[in-house]
Amino acid sequence: MSTGLSNNLILVLAGIIMSLVAATIVVAFLIHSRPHQNYAELESRIRTWWVIVFIFSIAILVNRAAAIIFLAFVSFLALKEYLSMIPTRRSDRQAMFWAYLSIIGQYYWVYKSWYGMFIIFIPVFIFLLLPLRMVLIGEIKGFLRSAGTLHWGLMITVFGLSHSAYLLALPADSGIPAGGAGLLLYLVFLTQINDIAQYVCGKLLGRHKVTPQVSPNKTYEGLLGGVITTVLLAFILAPVLTPLNQVHAIMAGLIISFGGFIGDLNISAIKRDLGIKDSGALLPGHGGVLDRVDSLSYTAPLFFHFIYYLYFR
Amino acid sequence: MIRSLRRLFFSLIVHPFLQIAIGVNIRNRENLPSSGPAVIVANHNSHLDALMLMTLLPMRMLSHIHPVAAEDYFLKNRLLAWFAVKLIGVIPIKRKYTPGKSDPLMPVYDAIEDERILIVFPEGSRGEPEHMAAFKKGIAHLSQHFPDVPVVPVFMHGLGKTLPKGKFIPVPYICDVFIGKPLKGETDVNLFMEKLKSSFETLSQQHQFPEWE
Numbered sequence: 001m002s003t004g005l006s007n008n009l010i011l012v013l014a015g016i017i018m019s020l021v022a023a024t025i026v027v028a029f030l031i032h033s034r035p036h037q038n039y040a041e042l043e044s045r046i047r048t049w050w051v052i053v054f055i056f057s058i059a060i061l062v063n064r065a066a067a068i069i070f071l072a073f074v075s076f077l078a079l080k081e082y083l084s085m086i087p088t089r090r091s092d093r094q095a096m097f098w099a100y101l102s103i104i105g106q107y108y109w110v111y112k113s114w115y116g117m118f119i120i121f122i123p124v125f126i127f128l129l130l131p132l133r134m135v136l137i138g139e140i141k142g143f144l145r146s147a148g149t150l151h152w153g154l155m156i157t158v159f160g161l162s163h164s165a166y167l168l169a170l171p172a173d174s175g176i177p178a179g180g181a182g183l184l185l186y187l188v189f190l191t192q193i194n195d196i197a198q199y200v201c202g203k204l205l206g207r208h209k210v211t212p213q214v215s216p217n218k219t220y221e222g223l224l225g226g227v228i229t230t231v232l233l234a235f236i237l238a239p240v241l242t243p244l245n246q247v248h249a250i251m252a253g254l255i256i257s258f259g260g261f262i263g264d265l266n267i268s269a270i271k272r273d274l275g276i277k278d279s280g281a282l283l284p285g286h287g288g289v290l291d292r293v294d295s296l297s298y299t300a301p302l303f304f305h306f307i308y309y310l311y312f313r
Numbered sequence: 314m315i316r317s318l319r320r321l322f323f324s325l326i327v328h329p330f331l332q333i334a335i336g337v338n339i340r341n342r343e344n345l346p347s348s349g350p351a352v353i354v355a356n357h358n359s360h361l362d363a364l365m366l367m368t369l370l371p372m373r374m375l376s377h378i379h380p381v382a383a384e385d386y387f388l389k390n391r392l393l394a395w396f397a398v399k400l401i402g403v404i405p406i407k408r409k410y411t412p413g414k415s416d417p418l419m420p421v422y423d424a425i426e427d428e429r430i431l432i433v434f435p436e437g438s439r440g441e442p443e444h445m446a447a448f449k450k451g452i453a454h455l456s457q458h459f460p461d462v463p464v465v466p467v468f469m470h471g472l473g474k475t476l477p478k479g480k481f482i483p484v485p486y487i488c489d490v491f492i493g494k495p496l497k498g499e500t501d502v503n504l505f506m507e508k509l510k511s512s513f514e515t516l517s518q519q520h521q522f523p524e525w526e
Binding site for chain 1 (some may be wrong): 336339426442471474477480482485486487523524525526
């Protein structure tokens with residue numbers, strides 16, 4: 001199946017690149033008109049967005065396998081950041097090695113469109129296997145913490161994120177206007193735009209904090225700005241990229257908006273717990289990969305099961 | 314021939330493996346030397362340490378960087394010797410000074426006069442992963458010989474977890490690298506060691522590392 005030829009997909013990607021051009025011009029204008037303000041972070045954020053959009057577009061335009069490999073690699077980077085920031089035990093090396101290998105399995109089931117295996121592999125088989133590996137090593141001290149944190153990380157960074165890839169494995173002949181790649185683009189674009197809208201609205205209008213303990217930057221004003229933007233775009237893009245009808249499109253927008261908000265808070269809570277600011281430094285201006293896909297770890301499974309239940313059962 | 318083989322080995326295997334598969338966070342990269350002669354001094358946790366330090370400098374400088382390592386380990390057999398000395402560019406030295414024989418640091422002095430960048434691990438061996446052992450004084454003698462050559466302290470954390478002594482399969486942990494201000498012009502051996510130690514203490518306290526036991 002080649003999705004690269006879909007006009008709708010290219011249209012939306014072109015629209016995203018146009019908005020990025022606009023954002024780049026606005027930032028350049030800001031830097032020019034207010035030379036005393038420091039826009040270094042904003043600048044590197046935009047530059048990183050260019051790189052992300054470029055790599056993501058190539059990955060989804062080449063073919064299904066390229067997109068799946070790309071998402072598997074994102075899972076790997078996110079899991080690595082997670083395991084590098086949490087406390088681990090020296091004796092967990094073998095179990096961690098198997099956890100990394102499970103990424104290949106999980107995305108292989110996606111590639112094979114084997115839904116049954118995809119949905120139970122990590123929650124059942126890997127869940128049972130990793131403690132077994134730890135038991136055979138025999139280190140009891142800290143066993144529950146290790147078994148628990150390792151599997152929790154796999155659920156978020158591999159199982160959760162791989163749902164975005166499974167959109168590519170849905171049957172192509174079921175009336176999706178831009179194929180599985182269109183669904184993937186719809187999910188990823190809306191999740192990221194929701195993050196941005198929340199951030200921008202929060203910065204400009206934010207007064208009332210939602211969860212001061214977990215993340216002082218999250219405000220009701222930002223949340224509302226995110227919801228309005230995301231629902232609006234979900235509604236406009238649904239006929240171009242998805243089989244969703246108007247009511248379902250609004251629901252999808254709400255799911256992505258609130259899901260993304262909670263996914264973001266979820267990773268923020270871990271970082272607060274561990275006393276770190278960013279999960280990594282791979283994406284200048286953003287932090288680590290985990291900081292960029294935290295929302296997606298919630299929106300991917302939620303959006304997938306929403307659309308799967310309604311249109312692909 | 315061997316130079317292009319080294320370039321190929323680094324760009325196809327070492328760089329992708331260490332910079333992408335393992336991953337690295339560098340603080341204060343600007344403190345790294347931009348040309349030789351210079352000495353990079355680092356704590357030692359893993360076989361990957363020297364390779365990682367070599368990837369931090371631009372690829373064009375690759376043929377000018379040389380890790381200094383113990384002869385008895387790396388010249389054990391011919392294959393390892395070829396790999397270490399020819400492919401990586403290791404300068405092998407004797408661990409011990411035997412009276413009557415020439416100074417074991419002689420090859421190192423030669424390299425510095427040749428404007429090379431050296432990588433030195435003053436702990437002398439990898440030891441317990443992520444535990445710093447006492448520094449040996451060879452580096453201070455080296456600096457005494459060449460007071461104008463900058464000695465750059467680099468603290469690394471993570472590779473000892475990725476590939477500790479005695480293990481063969483790497484399990485990735487992102488490597489944290491902290492590069493300190495270059496030391497220069499201290500000719501008193503003990504004072505130099507004091508300064509170096511305190512520099513490593515400051516660097517290692519820049520970040521709270523997750524528990525690993």
